[in-house]
Amino acid sequence: MTKDVIALTPTMPDVRTLLAGLYAGGPDLRVRTAADGAVVQLCAPDGSTLVSIEAPILIHTPGEPARLLGTGTTAPDTPVWWTEARATTAVLEAGQLAGSFAGRLATVLGGTTWPPEAATTDVIPLTTDGPATPANTTPHPAIDVLTDTTAVVLQDRPVIPMTSWLSDALRTAITSDRALHIVTPNTARLTLPTRNALGGHPHRWVVQDPHDGYYDGLSGAVLHWQNGTFTPTRTTSGTTPVAQAFTNTTDTGDRQLVLALRTRHPADEQLLLGRALETAWHVLTGTPPAGWSTAEPVNLPWSTRQLTDLARRRAPQPTSLIAIGHPDRPALSTIRIARTPAGVEEDITLTLGYAEHEPPPLEAIPSLAEALATADHGLTSMLTSLRHAPRDLTIPPHITPPPTPIALTLGPDAVHDIGSHHAQHPPLNLTPVQLGPTSRPALHYPLGDGTNDQTWTTLKRLTRYLRTST
Numbered sequence: 001m002t003k004d005v006i007a008l009t010p011t012m013p014d015v016r017t018l019l020a021g022l023y024a025g026g027p028d029l030r031v032r033t034a035a036d037g038a039v040v041q042l043c044a045p046d047g048s049t050l051v052s053i054e055a056p057i058l059i060h061t062p063g064e065p066a067r068l069l070g071t072g073t074t075a076p077d078t079p080v081w082w083t084e085a086r087a088t089t090a091v092l093e094a095g096q097l098a099g100s101f102a103g104r105l106a107t108v109l110g111g112t113t114w115p116p117e118a119a120t121t122d123v124i125p126l127t128t129d130g131p132a133t134p135a136n137t138t139p140h141p142a143i144d145v146l147t148d149t150t151a152v153v154l155q156d157r158p159v160i161p162m163t164s165w166l167s168d169a170l171r172t173a174i175t176s177d178r179a180l181h182i183v184t185p186n187t188a189r190l191t192l193p194t195r196n197a198l199g200g201h202p203h204r205w206v207v208q209d210p211h212d213g214y215y216d217g218l219s220g221a222v223l224h225w226q227n228g229t230f231t232p233t234r235t236t237s238g239t240t241p242v243a244q245a246f247t248n249t250t251d252t253g254d255r256q257l258v259l260a261l262r263t264r265h266p267a268d269e270q271l272l273l274g275r276a277l278e279t280a281w282h283v284l285t286g287t288p289p290a291g292w293s294t295a296e297p298v299n300l301p302w303s304t305r306q307l308t309d310l311a312r313r314r315a316p317q318p319t320s321l322i323a324i325g326h327p328d329r330p331a332l333s334t335i336r337i338a339r340t341p342a343g344v345e346e347d348i349t350l351t352l353g354y355a356e357h358e359p360p361p362l363e364a365i366p367s368l369a370e371a372l373a374t375a376d377h378g379l380t381s382m383l384t385s386l387r388h389a390p391r392d393l394t395i396p397p398h399i400t401p402p403p404t405p406i407a408l409t410l411g412p413d414a415v416h417d418i419g420s421h422h423a424q425h426p427p428l429n430l431t432p433v434q435l436g437p438t439s440r441p442a443l444h445y446p447l448g449d450g451t452n453d454q455t456w457t458t459l460k461r462l463t464r465y466l467r468t469s470t
Helices: 015-025 064-069 094-109 164-175 192-197 275-285 304-314 362-374 412-418 420-424 455-467
Strands: 003-009 030-034 039-043 049-054 057-059 080-087 112-114 150-154 179-185 204-209 213-216 222-226 229-232 255-265 291-293 319-324 331-340 343-354 379-388 404-410 433-435 442-446
Touching: 003 094, 015 039, 015 094, 049 094, 080 094, 094 112, 150 164, 164 179, 164 192, 179 229, 192 331, 255 275, 275 331, 275 343, 275 362, 304 319, 362 379, 362 404, 362 433, 362 442, 379 412, 404 412, 404 455, 412 420, 412 442
Parallel strands: 150 179, 179 204
Antiparallel strands: 003 080, 003 112, 030 039, 039 049, 049 080, 057 080, 204 213, 213 222, 222 229, 255 343, 255 379, 291 319, 319 331, 331 343, 379 404, 404 442, 433 442
16 A cells, blocks of 8 residues: 655744755655645655655644544644655665654654554655666556556545545546546455546445455445446356455444535625525534535634635636535535536535434424524525534445435425425325425425435425426
């Protein structure tokens, strides 16, 4: 596996400290920059890249290092500087070099490293003879193997976040018409943003398993390497077996409450995005989000003004963001902001985690629906569901049951477009709750409490009925 080493320090690594880290390989190594100066690379004398170091990130979000590196991680209190080094697999000493770089930063600045056993302050000489040092010929420091069809990233971390490294590797793969395959051990888990990024073919999460070799961590299909890509194994009957490890699960009682919201706003200078998400967070947790960012780790304090300014600068291109909650209540949201002919639209998924003896606040959903529908939040729709899944919101390489719908809420514009009378009288055993003024109401359809799988059938019949309006 490619070696990632992270230095966590209470102060920003200054030029002098960075130079001390960069000399971990002795005077023969070369230093160059990439990505417009955002990445520093340590290179062998023949020019091959050994270690790529991303610019330090100041993390203001409490609990973020522990969320991504494991609860046993010892790190300075936030704010903390996160400096990540990624070593190539092409040279044996590269991983040691990354560890020495991070260890030197932590030693000088009084911080820690992850993983702790990787840190040293030793000078790491290259033992490869002469010019035969293998070069990293891939177009991105996060890509380990590149074929005509696939970009392969090897990761050996307990949690695989959607870092700026990985996000850029995904963009590189897509723009070159390739699939991104992330290969991990069977102990790894994905964060929700990473899982969403791998949500469709041809991208894959490839899990190494001692019994089945490789399998898809999201579908369970047994895989093998063929013609430069990981592809499903076929039996003599033409079917693809499912890995036994994928189906071996234990229900811990953990659950996740999932809200899928859509909003639409007029595109004007007074627009402030993120307010619907902030309201939902307040109603369900009692606090606003703790932080936001474009990638993980989430590093910026929550600010609707700053995320609006970012989306405005990027328009007309869409903007994808992540918001995170406080450590005592696992909560994470992905947000996609897009400029459309109808205005500015937010596509938001908010997920909150609960342990077996922590009842999700289902009783708060009707009041949340009213708050979103009657205030100036531009609510188009909200689907609320409940699923059995880990409280910490990570995705294990095992089968998980689909979510069960709890309620559907339609904003006043959606009800108007469907027709108020039609929307209020579905031919089902459902009585929607009217929200807001009678002249232009929003509607909230209670579907269940998350214990009856048949609510999927009810939801499908309801949405089919709503689409048949004239």
